[in-house]
Amino acid sequence: MLGGIAKAIFGSSNDRYVKSLRAVVAKINAFEPTIAALDDAGLQAQTVKFRAALAEGASLDDLLPEAFATVREAAKRVLGQRHYDVQMIGGIVLHRGEIAEMRTGEGKTLVATLATYLNALPGAGVHVVTVNDYLARRDAEWMGQVYRFLGLTTGVIVPNISDPERRAAYHADITYGTNNEFGFDYLRDNMKYERTAMVQRPFNFAIVDEVDSILIDEARTPLIISGPTDDKSELYISVDAVVKQLAATDYEHDEKQRSVILTEEGTEKAEQLLHAAGLLEGDNLYDFENTQVVHHLNQALKANVGFKRDIDYIVKDNKVVIIDEFTGRMMDGRRWSDGLHQAVEAKEGVKIEPENQTLASITFQNYFRMYPKLGGMTGTAATEAAEFFDIYKMNVVTIPTNVAIRRIDEDDQFFKNITDKFGAIAKAIREKQETGRQPVLVGTVSIEKSELLSEFLKKEGVRHNVLNARYHEQEAHIVAQAGRLGAVTIATNMAGRGTDIQLGGNLEFRMIDEYPDLVEGTPDYEARAALIREEIKAEKEAVLNAGGLFVLGTERHESRRIDNQLRGRSGRQGDPGLSRFYLSLDDDLLRIFGPQTLFARMMQKNLEDGEAIVSPWITKAIETAQRKVEARNYDIRKQVVEYDDVMNDQRKIIYEQRADIMDSATVDDVTDEMRGETVSALVGDACPIGSYPEQWDGETLQARVLDVFGLELPVVAWIGEEGIEPEILAERIKAEADAQIAARVEEAGVDTWHGVEKSVLLQTLDEHWKDHLSRLDALRQVIHLRAYAQKTPINEYKQEAFAMFERMLDAIREDVTRTLANVRFQMPPPLPELPDFLTSHLDPLTAQDDTRDIDAASLGLVTTRIAPMQTPQPAMPEELGDDPALWAGVVSRNAPCPCGSGKKYKHCHGAL
Template sequence: MLGFGGLAKRLFGSSNERYVKSLGAVVARINALEPQISALSDDALKGQTDKLKAELAAGKTLDDILPEAFATVREAAKRTLGQRHYDVQLVGGIVLHRGEIAEMRTGEGKTQMATLAVYLNALAGKGVHVVTVNDYLAARDANWMGQIYKFLGMTVGVIVPNIDDATRREAYASDITYGTNNEFGFDFLRDNMKYSREQMVQRPFNFAVVDEVDSVLIDEARTPLIISGPTDDKSEMYMIVDAMVKTLVPEDYEVDEKQKSVILTEDGTEKAERALSAAGILEGENLYDFENTQAVHHLNQALRANVIYRRDTDYIVRNDKVTIIDEFTGRMMDGRRWSDGLHQAVEAKEGVQIQPENQTLASITFQNYFRMYPKLGGMTGTAATEASEFFDIYKLNVVVIPTNQPVQRKDVDDEFYKDAEQKYKAIVKTIRESSARNQPILVGTVSIEKSEMLSEFLKKEGVEHVVLNARFHEQEAHIVEQAGRLGAVTIATNMAGRGTDIQLGGNFDARVSRELGDLPEGPEREAAVARIKAEVQAEREAVRAAGGLFVLGTERHESRRIDNQLRGRSGRQGDPGLSRFYLSLDDDLLRIFGQQSMLSRMMNNGLEEGEAIVHPWISKAIETAQKKVEARNYDVRKQLLQYDDVMNDQRKVVYEQRADIMDSDTVGDVVVDMRTETINAMVATHCPPNSYPEQWNIEELDLAVKTTLALPIDVTEWPKEAAIDPEIVVDRLIAAADAAMAEKSAQVPPETWVQIEKNFLLQALDHHWKEHLATLDALRQVIHLRAYAQKTPLNEYKSEAFALFERMLVTVREDVTRMLSHAQFQMEAPALPPMPDFITTHIDPLTGENEAPGSALRRLPPLDMFGSTLPAGALAGAMAATAELTEVDPEDLAEWHRSVPRNALCPCESGKKFKHCHGAM
């Protein structure tokens, strides 16, 4: 019997259905404009952009012009791509524009749907970012959908790795910018390490559309983006510890596969202590003494590398390098590295060259990065299972968009076998039968290892097939395009975010491009195109008659979304299709998280060899196991965000201060305030309030004055009557420091002095922010121990982090005062030290605790005597500008260009910098 809720749903539809239905009125208004827009000439259609911009400038809102803008985009798509937006795509476009997530099934045209909301929001002139999951899709979509935008007079940019800042700046200045989540995030972090607005590449955030939003905002959000720099080489330590770990036996440690952790037993600990002590690594005899923290850290990572992380599943080794494999896509993550020493431990395990570790310079989580956009929309084929997380974290509603054609795919119950061998025999038999009746089949596996094992099975059976995994990344698009042809057998490691549709009968456009690429336009090409079109159509009908694409899953993934993404490859646009998963008790998901006792009883209840069982209980048990993993992963992401929120508040303060410093015409007031506060703190430390002069530590105050303020005065000789009140001491020191600084600043032009002050402020802020990040990382590693004292670790972290941040600001103040007080100007620019590399990194989503550094290597500014960073040549140039005029031949302008530094005064005695005078000629 239906409850009231069920009855109401049957009568009135779900809230999602009612919401989608309410958008029908807007769709009707768009469709009503179609005859009028279709009648426009190409030039008139292009003129729609200026017309709509003018309406916005006159006071209309984006919602007011939405129907006409959408109708304009639909007509432009018809004329450029030959594709007309369906009504359901219009609904999805409205959802995106409203800052919500549109869940559309695979093959329904999400990429084209996004053009509606992107064009509308780009009319405001503030820029729109389209975020994709990989560089291939960013470049492909920018070129493909860019045809629509460019036809309508919009500019399109694309951000890919290894392009220079000028190209990035130009791309961000475009109306629409395509790129990956990593590139957008790293550019934000890099911009906040620059030393002038002119060096920054991004504009203020406006609107972003995230493709495969569940992959970007859920899966990859388990780990933050990190920019890091190299530290000391510890290769020998990794090799020694790895050799010791390889001597351990399974009885020496306990493995927790759920948490991906390994813990030594008592016997294992004793064995490790003896081995490490013999190697000279251990101080004393106890492994867990404070002095052996580094040794324990290396030991733990070596254990995880050898016991938990598996070759050809978590990583592959090629070209003497360990390359991470993305758990969700099966792709190689070239250049990315696990951090905290894990990648080095894996390199030691595999005997390849060990790269040095890295130190964090800047970091941000995807959650906090994408929450900076005033408006954010997303699209994917699978978001409903994480709808509550999307709302909790990002305040995004998930709207399920109906399909253009009714779904014809049959999702049959899972088949369950006693062990993996029987399961694979059944899979091979099914593949052979499907191939024999010309039904294309897509086989989904969860790892490269299992892809290749199944491939070996099929080779023995004589079944032709292709394998799509990290080893054949380059052939990916070609393999996916052919997966829908008659009798095709394709084994795929994962199908999440592949970005290419599997079309029954093959991909017509891909065949034309591949087979007729060099054939010029003309009757011969037209005939060939017609022939290919007829062949594809005939093959499509034959595949439909054979039952459409058969999706066969060899294992359940830990996330229901990944299973749904695999299933979604079949049954696009009303095509027939079939999906089924084959499982066994040996599968990782069930072995680690499943209800083994109940399943084991079912298995042993008179089940014959090779016989499968199909039962709703099994599906329920699998779903329960998947929900456990999803809940655990959500907890990991939520905890990451809670801790990063603490840092995020501090990051905002630091980045806002940097922006204020760069934008200010002068920072003299800030420097004076810092100097005054430093003097006040100095006097309060050595001459405490409400104390007698006899209790003051005048000698230490005198030393502090000389080391911090560099003043040539002797405080110890001041008359006692003049030092009765600490305020008198403060006033005297402030007056002396101000006079000394005024004398120093008078030696250089005012604009140069401003630049010097800015550089010192920025370098001190950056240096201490970097140190603060390292301290917070260390604090985060140990704060959980406070739970043993009945304290909440998160609250303790907030309290400690706040105190550390306040101390950091005080240290910045002192450093700026000391550096400016001690600064000496020299005649020529000093030789700059070599600049170290830094690495952009994103923690690997395989675990919730390990980083996956990125590949783009960039140069850091040089380190100065205080260990702080300066923009290359900035301080040196500022100092050079204070020098006397360089002596050169007044008649030889060529010598001026060779000999005079760009920031030095021009030899013509104009008083201007050389680069602004004769150097500009």
Template sequence: MVSFGGLVRKIFGSANERRVRGLQPRVDAINALEAEMKALSDEALRGKTEEFRKQLAEGRSLDDLLVPAFAVVREAARRAIGLRPFDVQLIGGMVLHEGSISEMKTGEGKTLVATLPTYLNALPGKGVHVVTVNDYLARRDAQWMSRVYGFLGMSTGIIVHGLSDEERRAAYACDITYATNNELGFDYLRDNMKYERGQMTQRGHHYAIVDEVDSILIDEARTPLIISGPLEDRSELYNTIDAFMARLEEGDYEVDEKQRTATFTEEGTEKMENLLREAKLFRGESLYDVENVAIVHHLNNALKAHRLFQRDKDYIVRDDEVVIIDEFTGRMMPGRRFSDGLHQALEAKEHVKIQPENQTLASITFQNYFRMYSKLAGMTGTASTEAEEFANIYGLDVIEIPTNLPVQRIDEDDEVYRTAEEKFRAIVKEIKVARERGQPILVGTTSIEKSEQLAVLLQKEGLKDFEILNARHHEREASIVAQAGRPGAVTIATNMAGRGTDIQLGGNADMRIAEELGGMPAGPEREAKEKAIREDVQRLKEQALAAGGLYVLATERHESRRIDNQLRGRSGRQGDPGRSKFYLSLQDDLMRIFGSDRMDGMLQKLGLKEDEAIVHPWINKALEKAQKKVEARNFDIRKNLLKYDDVMNDQRKVVFEQRIELMDGENLSETVAEMRHDVIDDLVAKHIPENAYAEQWDIEGLKEAVRRDLNLDLPVDAWAQEEGIAEDDIRTRITEASDKAFAEKAERFGPEIMPYVEKSILLQTLDSLWREHLVNLDHLRSVVGFRGYAQRDPLNEYKSEGFELFQAMLANLRVVVTSQLSRVELVRETPPPPEMPREIETHHMDASTGVDEFDGETMTLAAAAQGVVPAEERDPNDPSTWGKVGRNEACPCGSGKKYKHCHGAFE
């Protein structure tokens, strides 16, 4: 009996079929323009780009231009690279333009499909990003398709590993940019660590097409991209400054236990300057010069650690760690750390191991990076099994695009053996039989170890002519996969291998020509050899077709149906015949999860003999159900992780937008004044409670706070004695005094230097506090799960506490900026522009192996060669002649230390 839903589908077609049918009228309209486009000269066809841009400027939309633009690209592709997109490829391109995922079988020409919406969406001039899984594919696709874009007057850029900032800026400035997902994410993070707008490389997130979208947005999105600072920490600095504390006398500092503050007196400040000079940690004339911002911060923390925090009251030392004690409950708070470097100061005080400060400089998940694009689309051969995740996380629909020719591949039922040994014996036997009839074979394994295990078995059977593939060397992988369709070829590959390059029956003629005739000059001899290679490939193709096409033989089921479908999809491209079969054993991971112990006993009772297999469609269905359960569990894990990251992402957007506003601001004096006034409002509100009597005012506390945060010694106590004085009067007098002091300082510094100083301190302080905030969020995340035991939702707890931490960070930003600006003094030499550490490290963990893809690889925030001065031109006594010095170089001053441990330690 047919269900109502089945009946509706039978009459009207599925939702997918209806959507594809709805695009057919546009395909017909594009086809109707073909004769007109063919009649145009190359120059006239190229002129269409400017014509379209003019129409956009006049108010037409991209949708209005889709039909003529696709017709233009189709003709340009035919002339530039000899390929004419099929009708189904036009449909795939339309789906991409709509911001959906085109699911197209292997060999259907996804690389060419991308040119259609890429060209259309590049017309507004905002830049289009085509995203690939590795550098090799980015280069290959860009070089190949740039001929089409170039023919139409559009520029193409490539972003791969190892480019300088200038090269990256130029690539992003192009109409179309091909890049890997990792490079795009890292460039975004690095851009938001720059101190000048002109140093940033990306210019926005307009439209992206993600190739192999399931691999990038699901598999790789399980772990975030992380940029961390140099591995060496500042333990030496903390310990040096900690040693100064023992030399302080009572008159060198003032402690207010009520307000929990500790500050240096003038005598103490002078003593610290002398000690810092002796340790060669001091620059300029005053401790409060702009270049000593970091040192002042460390000194203040060390003073607090020694004079305000008591061991066994505020914290304890356990297992070589400083653990905070909650002041309200008296309980230990493992995993929580004091922020802003205070925890490191306590570790130095107690002589325990100092944990690195600000280890994570920036991080982002692929989910949150790619959701920044105004429009996102993707292509892959296998997305429908993850359609729910694409819809929920990215708002992307998955549309299956019909193949140009019907699929002729035969997908056979799985064969299940009792043991892995029996399974592998059957596989080796099947490979030998298929090879004897001249059929090319692709053997899929789930790990490199299993590939090698199978290789040993094949060698024992006398089969030595085979290739083993893994995903480590993309260039070699592509050339092997390209020739894996030759008759009798045996290629053993991990399931992730061979993507981005088709397995063509008979082999890939173009790759053979490139490999065999690479160094041969053009001429009749080369042409003859090229012709001979193409004829040989055609002959081999006919042999492979006669043998049944590519045989995909899988040694195990993956926990994801999508990975199995990727492997199957290597066979039967462009209407070729093919065959696929999975060999399983009860010892496979998925079968064990499925509960194969009971099945093993049952099969033995039924008399299943050694080397016999059980084959039945029911087993396929049962395994598919098991895979669906595992996929659903993995999706829930990823969804939950993303909910936590969304909290940080909302805050990240605010901070990064704030940075750009600050960088764009010519004069930040108004912003600084607002911050200062907010600080004054908070100080007055804290020390003079609303509706309180005058005798309840904490005037001494207010006077000290004004001195600490505004560097002003005001007669607040005298004001408070005046008859009828109100809190508003005191606030107004403090505000007027601070405004006057800042106005005098601005006049002293001059209109050129003061804006620069304000911007420098604002950006430096924001970055410093943001990094500390990231550390705090990490520590909060690691312990918040325990709240579940108290029947509280950990996610809600994380959101509320994360918000409180963020609010505290913004309040602290106002105080620190105001305090630093009130103390900064002009020195003879203009301080250098603020810089992030020149060496940073990039990390992205492979979710399936736990291996860091970049392994802490060192990168630079700016081109390494910029500003480097030859050693012989450097004057050891004049740092202004040194230019940029590598952190690991010997310091030019002649101390014998590395630059990072000497003059470069506190840049």
């Protein structure tokens, strides 16, 4: 109570913070007359002036007021748009590494130019991350006009561009791209064999658009690069046929957890069916020999029972295409992992593509936490503020709207069943059409519901457009015209559509649709555009008089943010608007997560057919159910982070070692150390500490020396010598091994040998890391069983993963030593470019995959070859600057020093 009184008097902490930023905005506004008086050349010279100030020691905060004023003036001249004061506040929030929550239509794309320009001045690069390729291209071209006017370069990262094009885009001052492309480029870079082949620069600053969609919704699923494995199509088809013979009583389906488990009777029936099909070894399904069959049976069960056609996926062109649960879009080429996609393909009777093996993986949480500074913007973030701070250490700041919101948000209407609900929706829409032709945007949660509602509207005689995965190509055009008089648009989830709904219509899209042959800028185009502009102006007035856009939700989503995004499509920039949600007991949210049986019985008994209840209490009950789901989903994402943090620590070590190897002119000190450690390990195994020579296993040691080094040494005879010590044995074996390597160097030549050492090191590291990832995946799938022994699974996972990592490092050391000792000289062919690996975005708990992929069948087996033997050239001073102080953190410690001394950087200007 006291808190409420204090908030009423002093405002919330958010209000006070925003108020403090207005002082900075006042400084920006004070520069406006001076900046506006500059001619174009003078305005463009501001960038040179700012960079000179930075070189003399000024900070970005010092430059912020004048730099923001400069961007505002540039946008006025180039785009005809002037930043509002609230947009300046948003820019300050982004620059400070926080999240700006701004309502739909408040101009977030323009806001980003402020912080982007300021942080691009040092030349270290700024990444602007968008949710899809269309927005990346659009924003790079649209806002790129401002940056280019001010003398900065822009690049855009989209699929199917070459490595040189990617490298050029990353070396621009500002780089636009999707979260998936940035993440996959990072993984691909760390699979390359030369520093010069890598495309990304060290991370500096990123602004994430639709930050809730990228850092929350998609963060449940790691990015994975993989290669295809053996074809098992026949097994999938056979197991699918078995599952289709099971009855509903043979399994338990938990919709909340999206799991399907066989009952005891179901297990017996499955065993009989599998045995008859010749798929079972012995009679017990859970014998060790049947592990693979059990896995495929579980995936087939999940595919047939847990995944629904036209909700989770559609079949298009004889392929299974995933539907994004948040946006309703088709995920062309994206695949569920761990055999689930193949199980769905078998279910639908389409061609089955091979499974994949993980080669590299990272979560969005750990990828974006690598940026020293990270900002974000979205229309809906406040409901997830705690998660943003816990995971990313980012505060959410709610930015006030430029004009007060006039939209009316009505309480939910509650019906007994879906038929009554859709009937009421169709009547409400028809009434709006008959009285003022108010445009209506209808939000549904699946393709199935969209098409069902479409049938109801047809019966009522209401003309409408359906926007879902089946009509993906028309998406932007349908959305753009959803604000026209009399328009009725049914949309499957409006999250991240990227196109504003403008009341009266959209000039650009009308010109494309009505006059596709006219070229922008020509007299004919401008004449037609002027006429349409007048039509839009008159139509907008009619729409405003009708009450603005009416947003109608047919169901509550699991996340309040998705509902808020739908509502936010109405009432932009002070326009009037209306929003209302229609609910029923058949809705998934209420059926799976909502108030329990007593509530359902009460509603069933007290509601007549077609009757609706409108109550704030029901709306609150629904929001409580949504909070439960959000908390559960947060726990899932938190668990993903906890497990990936273990792998992330190991990933950093491996990637740093790879970078050091690539940057080093020679690695003979590393291989020599590995050789010594291998000898010590062999001797230590055969001659335990505290034992006597007669207890030593000389024969095994002699055999191991022959196996690893290819040396036939009289180890057994040496052990028989009087006064022999393990250290003496190790010294003798090491001396012989060193002599052997010296002969190899003489045979091959020093330069060639150095190249071979680097190639062998990188190849061996990659092979073992790939196998280690597979073992970690397998460990993570079974570690939860330790809970039955009263042990904490994550702690057990950390211990096991650490022990596995130690064993991997030992194996790498021994394999490198063995390969170099036994190498026979034959120059390897140069390595081709890395193949376009399969890329996926996999949920480890539900196997949901949410990222662009390519056909597994289009690739051959991914094989590892010895890398080309090239010595990296020292980085030139003109690229890094002449001041050695600027080299720290940029030049690897094992790289040649840029001063040209010939010494390693760590022994020259990088000496500690």
